[in-house]
Amino acid sequence: MKKLILTFSLSLLGFTAFAQTAYEKAMTEKITKVEGQKSAEEFTALANDFDRIGNKEKSQWLPYYYAGFATIQKGRSMMQSGKTAELDPVVAEAEKYIAKAEELSPNNAELYILKKMASGLKMMVDPMTRYMSEAPVAQKSLAKAQELDPNNPRITLLKAEDLYFTPEQFGGSKVKGAELFKKALEQFETYKPKTALDPNWGKAEAQYFLSQK
Structure with missing residues (x-):
């Protein structure tokens, strides 16, 4: 009986792992x-x-x-x-x-x-x-x-966008925006998402704006 229960438990564990993998695969x-x-x-x-x-x-x-x-x-x-x-x-x-x-x-x-x-x-x-x-x-x-x-680079990225697109007469500045894009890139180098599925976007956007002359 114990062997049967153990076999069932292992089968259930295997099914759960498969279900999680299927979810992660679909999400990825x-x-x-x-x-x-x-x-x-x-x-x-x-x-x-x-x-x-x-x-x-x-x-x-x-x-x-x-x-x-x-x-x-x-x-x-x-x-x-x-x-x-x-x-x-x-x-x-x-x-x-x-x-x-x-x-x-x-x-x-x-x-x-x-x-x-x-x-x-x-x-x-x-x-x-x-x-x-x-x-x-x-x-x-x-x-x-x-x-x-506090160290989320996407927060810095959005602040950079606000500065970059706001006219200087209203407190914006492409130069100040670029400084924040650089800061966001620095944060991306050290910031680690909690899981492989957690948000990790934004680095390419910061790089794009810094490439504009």
């Missing part, structure tokens, strides 16, 4: 695609894939995180194409995914980073009228992320 495959996507349609498909993984792996926050991140990247792609008037539904979709992730992992710096990015997109729909309402929300989210994870 999708994560590697996030930074390589270009079109809004590609980002939508990727977000849907992550959402399906999240609905299956109900205790995991990362699938919903990446669904939110892919949706935000979709919004950034649309913004670059001049489709800022269409961003509100995209932000709402991203916020839905962020909320799902936050239920599973509250007080998570990476989620506050996404919240900051979502607020920035929302502001771009109508910067003149939305700056007063969305800028404080974005900065509050970034400050909370900083409090939770």
Whole structure:
């Protein structure tokens, strides 16, 4: 009887390990695609894939995180194409995914980073009228992320972007932005994600901005 129980336990352990490996394999495959996507349609498909993984792996926050991140990247792609008037539904979709992730992992710096990015997109729909309402929300989210994870290079990256794209008369500076991009790269050299699936994006973006003359 004991041998039977042991055999069953080992079989169950093997099945669990297989299930975890299948989850990690599916996530890794999708994560590697996030930074390589270009079109809004590609980002939508990727977000849907992550959402399906999240609905299956109900205790995991990362699938919903990446669904939110892919949706935000979709919004950034649309913004670059001049489709800022269409961003509100995209932000709402991203916020839905962020909320799902936050239920599973509250007080998570990476989620506050996404919240900051979502607020920035929302502001771009109508910067003149939305700056007063969305800028404080974005900065509050970034400050909370900083409090939770002070050495996170993605926080420095977003600060660098803000400085880089803000006109000098409003306190911005491409030179100061470049200094923060350099700091972000330094942080990327020492910052270690908690797991192989945790967020690790941003280094290529910092390198890109520093390559611009």
